[in-house]
Amino acid sequence: MIAPLLAIRNLTVQFRVDSGWVTAVDDVSLDVVAGDCVGIVGESGSGKSVTALSILQLHERATTRMPSGSILYQGQDLLRAPGSTMRRIRGSEIAMIFQDPMSSLNPVLTIADQVSETLRQHQGLTGVAARKRVVELLGLVRIPDAARRADDYPHRLSGGMRQRVMIAMAIACKPRLLIADEPTTALDVTIQAQILELLRDLRKELSMSVMLISHDLGVIAEFAQRVIVMYAGRVVEDAPMAQLFRRPVHPYTMGLIAAVPKLDSDASRLTTIPGRIPAPQEVIPGCRFSPRCALVEDGCLHEQPSMQMVSDHQSARCPPRILALGEHHG
Amino acid sequence: MTDTGLGSLATAAAIVAPRGHGTWQRLLRHRSFVIGFSVILLLMLAAVLAPLLSPVDPSAMRVRFRFRPPSSTFWFGSDMFGRDVFTRVLYGAQISLFVGFAVCVVSGLCSAIIGVIAAQFRGLDGAIMRLMDALMSFPAILLALGIAAALGPRVSSVIIALTVAYIPAGVRIVRAAALTVREMDFVQAAQVSGASSLRIVMRHILPNCLSPLLVHLTFIFAYAMLAEAALSFLGVGIQPPIASWGNIIAEGRDYATEAWWVMLFPGIAISVAALSLNLLGDALGDMLDPRLKGGD
Numbered sequence: 001m002i003a004p005l006l007a008i009r010n011l012t013v014q015f016r017v018d019s020g021w022v023t024a025v026d027d028v029s030l031d032v033v034a035g036d037c038v039g040i041v042g043e044s045g046s047g048k049s050v051t052a053l054s055i056l057q058l059h060e061r062a063t064t065r066m067p068s069g070s071i072l073y074q075g076q077d078l079l080r081a082p083g084s085t086m087r088r089i090r091g092s093e094i095a096m097i098f099q100d101p102m103s104s105l106n107p108v109l110t111i112a113d114q115v116s117e118t119l120r121q122h123q124g125l126t127g128v129a130a131r132k133r134v135v136e137l138l139g140l141v142r143i144p145d146a147a148r149r150a151d152d153y154p155h156r157l158s159g160g161m162r163q164r165v166m167i168a169m170a171i172a173c174k175p176r177l178l179i180a181d182e183p184t185t186a187l188d189v190t191i192q193a194q195i196l197e198l199l200r201d202l203r204k205e206l207s208m209s210v211m212l213i214s215h216d217l218g219v220i221a222e223f224a225q226r227v228i229v230m231y232a233g234r235v236v237e238d239a240p241m242a243q244l245f246r247r248p249v250h251p252y253t254m255g256l257i258a259a260v261p262k263l264d265s266d267a268s269r270l271t272t273i274p275g276r277i278p279a280p281q282e283v284i285p286g287c288r289f290s291p292r293c294a295l296v297e298d299g300c301l302h303e304q305p306s307m308q309m310v311s312d313h314q315s316a317r318c319p320p321r322i323l324a325l326g327e328h329h330g
Numbered sequence: 331m332t333d334t335g336l337g338s339l340a341t342a343a344a345i346v347a348p349r350g351h352g353t354w355q356r357l358l359r360h361r362s363f364v365i366g367f368s369v370i371l372l373l374m375l376a377a378v379l380a381p382l383l384s385p386v387d388p389s390a391m392r393v394r395f396r397f398r399p400p401s402s403t404f405w406f407g408s409d410m411f412g413r414d415v416f417t418r419v420l421y422g423a424q425i426s427l428f429v430g431f432a433v434c435v436v437s438g439l440c441s442a443i444i445g446v447i448a449a450q451f452r453g454l455d456g457a458i459m460r461l462m463d464a465l466m467s468f469p470a471i472l473l474a475l476g477i478a479a480a481l482g483p484r485v486s487s488v489i490i491a492l493t494v495a496y497i498p499a500g501v502r503i504v505r506a507a508a509l510t511v512r513e514m515d516f517v518q519a520a521q522v523s524g525a526s527s528l529r530i531v532m533r534h535i536l537p538n539c540l541s542p543l544l545v546h547l548t549f550i551f552a553y554a555m556l557a558e559a560a561l562s563f564l565g566v567g568i569q570p571p572i573a574s575w576g577n578i579i580a581e582g583r584d585y586a587t588e589a590w591w592v593m594l595f596p597g598i599a600i601s602v603a604a605l606s607l608n609l610l611g612d613a614l615g616d617m618l619d620p621r622l623k624g625g626d
Contacts, residue, residue: 058521062452091524104515108537117533118523169523 003075004031005209006055006177010069013050013059015280021065022280024050026233028069029307032177037203037210039224039241041217041256043277047233048213052179054079056094057086073177092122095170099182101162105154111138111165112150118172137168141198160191164198171202178203179211184219196222217256221245229253232278232288235307239314249316249325251293287318295321357617366609373603377423384417389571397589407591409582418573419596425574426555427603429485433492433554438547440497445504445543446536449512450527459505462498470495471557478566488567492554503546507539514538541618548611552604559600575600 013025025047032038040048053059054067057078071078073094078086098104106114115134119125125133131150138146141164154162163183170178180199184192200223203210214220220227220241227244229237229252237250248254255273275292278284284291286301293300297320308322309315316322357363376383392412400407406415448458465473474491481487511517512535520530555575561567562576563583570577575596582592 056522058518087524087526089524090522096519096522098515098519100515104519106516106520106534106538109533117520117525121524121529166519169519172523 005034005074006032006211007072008051008055008069009072011051011054011067011071012069013047013054013067014065016063016065017281019281024233024280025054025067028230028233028235030228030235030238032209032211033226034176034209035207036226037212037224039220039227040211040213040230041215041220041227042230043215045232045277045280046230048215048230049181051230052096052181052211052213055179056090056096057081088122091118091175092173093175094177094179095173095175096179096181097163097166097170097183100186101159101166102186104166105162107154110151110153111157114154115150115165115169115172118169122173133172134168137172138165140171140202141165141168143168159187160195163187163191163195167195167198167202171206171208174206175208177209177211179213181213182215183212185214185216192219199223217260229256232284233280234288234317236289236318237314237316238307239310239316243311243314247314247325249310249314249321250289250318251295251321252289253316255292255294357613360613360617362609363613363617366606366611366613369602369606370610373423373599373606374427376420377427380417380420380424384414384420386414386417388413388417388421388573390414397585399589400591406595407589409578409589409592410585415578415592415595418578419575419599422573422575422578422596423599423603425485425568425572426558426576426600429488429492429558429568429574430551430555430603430607432489433496434547434551436489437493437496437500437550438543440493441500441504442536442539442543444497445501446508446531446539448501448505449508450531450535455505458501462501465494466498468495470553471560474557474561475564475566478561483566483569485568488558488561491561492557495557496550496554500543500546500550503542504539507542508535511535511538541614545611545615545618548607548614552607552611555607556600556604559596 008028008030011025011028012023014021014023028047028051030038030040040051042048050059055071055073055078059067067079069079073089076085078089081089105111112131112134115137116125116130119130119133134150135146138150143149143161143164149157149161154165157165167183178199183199184195187195196219199210199212202208210223212220212223224241226238226240228235229244229250231252237244237248237253239249244253245257248257252273258271259273261270273292278288278291286299286303287293287296287305290296290300299320305317305319307315307317308319310322310325380388390413392408395404395408395412396410398404398408398412404414404416406419408414409418444458444462448455468476470492474488474495477491477494478487481490517530517534520534525533558567558574559576559579562574563580565580568574568577570581578596579593582589582596586593
């Protein structure tokens with residue numbers, strides 16, 4: 001098996017709050033294979049974005065305890081890399097786009113200024129050469145009339161256009177890995193589809209890996225080859241896309257899949273998972289999902305479940321279910 | 331006139347106003363901006379062209395013409411040494427406007443730098459802001475009076491004194507703006523693209539803190555001019571025979587009952603300049619505050 005482009009092992013990130021330390025990301029391990037798209041799905045507060053920011057070492061220094069575990073990018077541990085290495089990697093090797101395109105662009109710089117920033121930083125491009133490349137990039141993300149748009153300020157662009165600009169900035173130096181943190185959440189549905197299609201095409205053209213973070217399983221389903229389901233700071237299931245939908249193992253995954261609205265059903269109410277995600281400082285002795293789980297057993301309340309292999313490519317953090325499935329098949 | 335312009339802290343809300351090609355056009359449609367801007371421009375022009383507008387030497391004494399009331403020869407009358415008050419007001423404008431402008435520029439630069447440092451290097455924040463609080467606890471004019479007296483009566487010491495007195499308010503404005511801006515997504519986006527801290531401060535944080543500071547500085551210009559007049563009036567500012575609006579008034583004070591014109595005209599000049607700068611500042615505040623901006 002080839003070494004993955006990015007391998008996160010046992011990542012734990014803690015934040016300081018008034019009452020001490022809370023664990024936002026707990027023992028997360030995941031792989032991103034070169035050229036693959038990995039989807040990370042989970043509710044708000046499940047630790048998806050913190051995981052992403054940890055890859056780039058961009059969490060607030062003052063309130064974060066040095067994350068433990070390792071984040072290996074092409075064999076190099078980013079958690080222990082010096083600042084200069086991180087600055088080189090950011091933007092040129094690993095790029096990121098954010099949820100809210102309305103606030104992700106600097107209002108006092110023109111589009112061309114902002115996009116060329118990355119080019120100047122990593123490729124030393126300035127002046128006419130940079131501008132030429134900017135217009136090229138804006139064309140690549142399908143912004144109509146790119147040459148004119150380049151001189152506009154961000155407030156003249158719509159949300160969808162701004163997200164395209166963000167994508168242009170992200171791909172400017174042909175990164176190997178693009179982290180997309182809820183890239184379509186702030187956009188309306190038709191624009192969402194366009195942006196996803198654009199990302200899909202760019203991924204192929206530039207043969208980059210994508211880590212797509214979303215709370216919308218529908219978005220992930222359209223895009224990812226591999227899905228990682230996170231709940232309350234932990235990975236609860238890790239499976240190839242098709243397999244996850246065909247045979248979800250963790251009850252939380254099952255709940256998420258059941259909660260996706262279906263066009264062909266007449267149900268007037270949407271299916272939900274009862275309860276809410278626990279606050280990070282809440283102490284839950286056993287499985288963190290147990291208070292909301294329909295299949296909860298006595299053992300779940302006392303013992304922390306560990307990740308276990310279900311099959312060659314699928315693993316989950318729910319021993320009772322894995323056992324039941326095993327018996328069923330066996 | 332000793333107010334340090336905390337009122338303009340409200341304009342800190344003007345952070346991150348989208349600035350586009352239309353700003354200039356919008357400003358030209360704003361009546362108080364046009365009035366304020368043209369009056370200030372006229373005063374500056376008059377100050378620069380003083381030798382052309384009045385061929386008389388501002389310090390030339392002609393005792394025969396003492397205390398002449400305003401007439402076609404002496405437009406603003408003459409003072410106790412027979413000097414032409416109109417000419418002195420013109421030359422006084424050079425000093426007064428220069429002091430106002432210099433204080434505005436120097437304190438603006440210092441506030442921007444110190445404010446951003448305080449916001450960006452959290453370890454220094456406490457020390458810097460407490461120092462600013464200490465400076466602010468003195469009334470600005472009193473602090474300036476002390477510094478000017480210590481440095482000796484010179485134009486440069488007036489500028490230094492007023493700059494020190496007005497820096498704290500500016501620092502607070504820039505720091506408040508920078509603290510808001512540094513949490514914005516585009517700063518993180520810049521970090522993600524691999525930009526260095528210095529680059530992020532200079533290119534992303536600082537430019538977005540400038541609109542509230544700019545508004546504040548138009549008021550500082552006016553306050554500094556008024557304060558210079560006050561310092562000169564009190565005798566620690568610009569020394570006679572060099573004319574400044576403040577010391578013309580100070581010299582005229584003793585003869586106020588016989589020769590009211592000596593005090594009146596420089597007084598009007600100060601009021602007009604201060605008023606137009608305030609109009610200018612208000613207009614800029616309106617324009618740069620995204621919540622008040624129509625259309626677009």
